[in-house]
Amino acid sequence: MSGVLIRGGRVVDAAAGTDLEGDVLVERGRIAAVGAGLGAEGAEAVIDAAGLVVAPGFVDPHAHLCEPGWERRETIRSGARAAAAGGYAAVCSMPDTDPAVDDPASVGFVAAEGRRAGGARVFPAAAVSVGRKGERLTEFGEVAAAGAVAVTDAGRTVKSSTLMRIALEYARSFDIPVLAHCEDADLARNGVMHEGVVSTRLGLRGRPAVAEEIGVARDLALAEATGGRLHVQRVSTAAAADLIRRARRRGVRVTAEVTPHHLLLTHERLDGYGTEYKVNPPLRTGADAEALRAALADGTICCVATDHAPRHYDEKEQAFDDAPFGAVGLETAFALLHTRLVAGGVLTLPELLERMSAGPARALGLPGGTLEPGRPADLVLIDPGMEWTVDAADFLSRSRNTPFRGEKVTGRVVRTLVGGKTAWKLAGRQ
């Protein structure tokens, strides 16, 4: 028997309403039991979780693993391992590779590389349109059969409203969500940061908040009209969050995600032209960040996404206009949000854990996110009191482009189990 007993931790499974001091028994890679005083008989190994939080492994609905085509930035292997180091047991990989993941063969490649990676599970998303060109639909049925869990043109708005409508309708046949970068591309034009007083002072081209609002409004209307499943990626404005809140009240099938950097940072950070703060959508105002935190707390935004976007150091070491958008996030997301949102009283720990596991698992229809017996034993063990400093040199990711360099944080993932096996363990911990 390959039983593992995780003994004596604070077991939090928000989806099941569990928050108790107790044990988790894993058998054959699945959760066998959760409770106080479970016996170690039959368990081959015992993991002492005293003082630790034991929770469902995190699920990231949005990570760029960059392979094929951008292996200099990240590979599926390095990305899946970085994910495990951040407490993620599953990530949804974006199809904006080169070539794009837009057919069954490329979906199969990503899934197979993911299985070999020995890190978090990798669930590929496939492109909505062939080559992400916004012209012709990909074969949703074929890519879904090959393992794609969602379709998205990742980072590009589907400009044609007709194509977006067809995508939402057609995806219903396979019950997969359409993940959408919602932005009016014409209005956003070539903006490199949030349009406002900071962009004015710096002389950088602005990306107006209203571009996102219009993009979200269109896709919500299309989702409502078609009954399709829409997942709004990385919401960044207060107005967009409010549109989503109202749509959910009307019963529109919409879920939404937000990144740690949009929750915690604002456009003032761009002062000094730090390219590590160049992300898309851009960092917005303090009022936007506050509204996003409220939307995450009230469940309007049901998941945290990292939008992990690795960039090679010399790509970011350029003049601001020339540097690419993107920030890594897999290895810092939990600690940052635990430090700033849980200690800050915005969310309780169980709520944060829920937004990082059950929320995204439900939004994307993935298996993890809860510790119900019979589910895959995807688990994270967290030392909630451990203080550490974000040091990009420690990342397992191939890239170091974090906007949180040197940030002092509290709470650290010490072990991640995927299917009952330890996928990552913090050095020096049992």
Add this chain to the structure above:
Amino acid sequence: MSGTAAALGKDLTGLEPLSADQIRVILDTAEPFKEITGRRVKKVPMLRGKTIVNLFFEASTRTRISFEFAEKRLSADTVNVGAVGSSVSKGETLVDTARNLEAMSIDMVVVRHWSAGAAAFLAARIPSNVINAGDGAHEHPTQGLLDILTLRDHFGRLEGLRVCIVGDVLHSRVARSNIYGLVKLGARVAVCGPRTLLPAGIEEMGARVFGRVEEAVEWADALNVLRLQLERMQDGFVPSLREYNRVFGITRERLERAPGRLLILHPGPMNRGVEIDSDVADGPHSVILRQVTNGVAVRMAVLYLLAGGAPHLAEAARDWTGA
């Protein structure tokens, strides 16, 4: 004067990082250099042995020539690197260009680049003094300084002076440097132009906004008229140059309705008949050529101060009669 060698720090990336005193030191230091331009032997030895690279990623005629004259009149050795026909056009990144300059032990780099923040980027990566000759829509500090010097020459003061910047403020680095500098020196600043060309939150930089040029003319002591790039029409910010001239152009008729005598500045190059009419540009209100003359003096002052020259010793330039 208390000016020290480090009066400006290592670089001039913009007027925003400078204090009012630092700006005054530059303006005061420019005074003795003005005279040299009028002399038979237009040369002083203050930067003898210094090597300066004029690194222009973006085409420029007047700024590059003005810097080159300033450098040569201070006896520096200069090299011009343009975007066309150099490694810059072969895809070399800014940081590689910087490292190559560093390896050649250049004393100073004058840089123009299309990207906002490029001068500060370079300044942070090389030990040479870096002077921003225009970075995207961010700053053009020597243009701001020469505009301010021209205003001070004419009015004898800057405190309380009302200056309105007219035109395409959105894309203008000249506008930003003027606003930063003038606000620090106690002038009152306004902007005027079509709303499509006024950037978000400009009021928070300390500028009031006039929607109509008639209001600006009535309010201001001086107008700094910005060039309207022809691309702006192609990009749809204004429907036509003809309409722009009719609604926002600085015409003699408009100036005649001003309560006082307005001073007209323009950073050039001008689009005659678009943002400014010829009879204004060539008329008695205009100090446009005076700006060009002051440009050389201001750039000499900046080069001299960044090279470690003491402000009070710049006076020696007056007495230098050439070898």
